[in-house]
Amino acid sequence: MTRRLTAALGVLLMAATPTFADEGMWLFNNPPAAQLKAKYQFEPTPDWLDHLRLSSVRFNSGGSGSFVSADGLVMTNHHVGADDLAKLSDEKNNYLRDGFHAKTRDAEIKCKGLELNVLLAIKDVTNDVNAAVNPGMAPADAFKARQARIAEIEKANADEKASVRADVVSLYAGGQYHLYTFRKYTDIRLVFAPEKGIAFFGGDPDNFEYPRYDLDVCFFRVYNGGAPLKTQHYLKWSAAGAKENELVFVSGHPGRTNRQNTVAELQYLRDTGYPYLLQRLVRLEVLLSAWGGRTAENMRRAEDDLFSIQNSRKARLGGLAGLLDPKLFGRKVADEQRLREFIGKSMNTDVKAAEGAFAAVEKAEKVRAELIRDLTLLENAAGFNSASFGIARTLARAADELPKAPAERLREFGDARIPSLKFQLFSDEPIHEDIETVKLTDGLTFLATSLGPDHELVKKVLAGKSPRDRAYEVVSKTKVRDPEFRKKMFEGGKAAVDAAADPMIELARLVDPASRAARRRFETEVEEPKRQAHSALAKARYAMDGDQVYPDATFTLRLAFGTVKGYTEAGKAVPPFSTMDGLYARSKELGNTGPFELPKRWVDRKDKLDLKTPFNFVCTADIIGGNSGSPVVNKAGEVVGLIFDGNIQSLVLDFIYDESEARAVSVDSRAIVEALRKVYDADALVAELTGKK
Structure with a gap:
């Protein structure tokens, strides 16, 4: 290749x-x-x-x-x-x-x-979003202020009765923000x-x-x-x-x-991100191929996931091959050097503001590499791989997030996003206990081998059982696969979730503090510094090349x-x-x-x-x-x-x-x-x- x-x-x-x-x-x-x-x-x-x-x-x-x-x-x-x-x-x-x-x-x-969504209109809201962030704000405060303003814009432009969805989209890695309104069906x-x-x-x-x-x-x-x-x-x-x-x-x-990634970002993907992801994809491919190969019904249940995993594995291998090609990477280095030289020679204050951007991105990518394990296992839920866990975490987080003011919530629980979230959450699509148990067993095994069996969180999650036995226990006893139960939990809020004592929801709650901590650090030490850096770089690129x-x-x-x-x-x-x-x-x-x-x-x-x-x-x-x-x-x-x-x-x-x-x-x-x-x-x-x- x-x-x-x-x-x-x-x-x-x-x-x-x-x-x-x-x-x-x-x-x-x-x-x-x-x-x-x-x-x-x-x-x-x-x-x-x-x-x-x-x-x-x-x-x-x-x-x-x-x-x-x-x-x-x-x-x-x-x-x-x-x-x-x-x-x-x-x-x-x-x-x-x-x-x-x-x-x-x-x-x-x-x-x-x-x-299905049909794009109705696009509006540039960059100035509106950026006005929410004051100069000198700490990254955590800047992230919170920006997300709060985005949530307000989305809420003001969404219309559930008219089936209009509103999403603020970040372009040029934070250099611009556009409001996209969609008709949803x-x-x-x-x-x-x-x-x-x-x-x-x-x-x-x-x-x-x-x-x-x-x-x-x-x-x-x-x-x-x-x-x-x-x-x-x-x-x-x-x-x-x-x-x-x-x-x-x-x-x-x-x-x-x-x-538009910097060289530091591409180095992260080449040296850390893609190799780590490929190990996970190969693991899942072997798991589902073996389980699906046992019976025709198993394969029917695993087939769509297996195709997606195989497709991703081959695509990421191709991407990694490109990043490992010295000539291609040399092209990216040359592109970046051209921009660095333009910034260095420019007398434009907006362009000069980008001088520290490359160093800021490089620092953020080092944090990203530190976080990849915990972020993958916890917030991305690879350590709890199952649809049931995803549903349970949505219910648990909804109970915590929805009582908050919209500006204080996790973005996925913004008012403009709730209709689509509920539509997905209450769907009666089939979720099969057998494949859920197989996938969760593998996820818990991945968690235990990644963090170590003596890790405090691992011991709490497994509760003295093997990954297989613990997976069977929570999958067989949870009610989250029942759409009516999900509606009751979502609409009943924290009181209903507390009273249910559902084992999968309790598992999601158990890991949520550590999961949120990894997410919060990623948002404030990786996303926000990179967003500000890329905003400055986008202005410099525009000054250099225009809108081409x-x-x-x-x-x-x-x-x-x-x-x-x-x-x-x-x-x-x-x-x-x-x-x-x-x-x-x-x-x-x-x-x-x-x-x-x-x-x-x-x-x-x-x-x-x-x-x-x-x-x-x-x-x-x-x-x-x-x-x-x-x-x-x-x-x-x-x-x-x-x-x-x-x-x-x-x-x-x-x-x-x-x-x-x-x-x-x-x-x-x-x-x-x-x-x-x-x-x-x-x-x-x-x-x-x-x-x-």
Whole structure:
């Protein structure tokens, strides 16, 4: 992997300028108009941008999607919908494995705990937020004051009755704050999903590789007032699909990038953060693979978590490989040196204020390295790995936090966030005792081996029992998996929680002081100093490069662009498109077994398909995790594809953009229609997508 990354990045390492080629995850209120006009002679109008923004949706489960019909039909990836497919499945119906097709509206199944968001407006509130922090404030006081003002802004702009959600988003690592208001929808119903065997054809071996042959698509429908949502903002379907060298756009919600990180922050990820996380991911992968392998029902219950862990493991390995590449890291060092020299030579007082910023970040990263164990085990709850513990801690903390003034609460309990929190908390999604016990046993074992069996907290948590026995005890006796019990506890407050004496809630309370202490130290000694430092650095970057520098990804809506284009790997040309005949050839090559085994329907219907139909394609658009499910549209705003992955060379995009080999991978719109018609007999769905009977 490192060899390929070196080859891919070699041509980029000679220069250090703000943006490269088709680089950028751009804000919709600051689109890359100049770049598009200069390179592609295309100028997106405000109406074009508004329509694309209002047609795009965010999944609270993590991922992107888009409206693709006037009747609230939403398209995303199978792997974005996998969590919901798993929740709707049972011992008789495995929708994640076998797929689902509602042939009529009455057959569409309501999802459990799924919320979709549509971005209505963006407002810059940087001055408002920063005004809450007085010069010379101690970091703890500055953090508290800033969070209090953010909570006030969110509360003033949210409207539960109108289903409007308000989030203040930190950009440029605290350099700017924007208020995002969303329309939220909670009545979401499953319409169609293919079998996992074709949605994730090739499995882990082909994940992040190319060519690919995946029908990674899933359809949901938004309902409003018990009827399908009527919307004028939806993306029309392109019958022609994508074309080589065509300009395309991606509208989605990239999760997180680290491109504006200082060298000290990247060193932390390289030397501490990623290696520590990878150990945890490998541990969980082995655990769930072994437990899931025992029975088909076990695998059904573990499958979605296992996919997510395997995907994260491979992605983090790719990111670490990039950080270990001396040429790539040298590029980041050069970028930082360029900024340091600009700050040093500047006579601008705002720029000069950034002189101490690099040292402040370096100091904060040292504290972060000290905290990684306790923060991971306690506040991130790796030592108590289970959905039951997460619910219990929410109930315990709600009892403590909600009586406080809004400005005094933990951010997740702000007034504007309570409606979404309650929607998730009261969901009746299934939580299975057996896998909860397995996961909690492993979490408690991780806690004990990390802190040591004689650690005072470990002894209190285990209460004289082995991790296995203690996990069984609290999981079997807790009531937190009952939605009605959760409602009673949440609404009853501290008195109800005290009276319940629930063992899982009591466990959460037991570790909460230590967990809060780790969080508080992280917020005041890491987050707040870095926020102030990056705010100063953002001003310096702006003075140096203007608004040509886009902010790092924050799981908020962004616009990316690029061209449909193949690449060269190890001297071999990789074409931009794969085709359906390649799917069958790949399956045959690997003996039609394991992750390369085709669903029976695809074997039986092979002769009905046009095997020259483009299946997947690649483009140079700048994407990252969270973009999964994003629509790919042409200049006319028509759907030509659906983002579902990046190739392995794209895994460095967390830190740096590369156009030479890194590619976004999409399902072609033509493959979706071909499969729906000829494999799944979903003519009504095709008619809705295309507007043609």
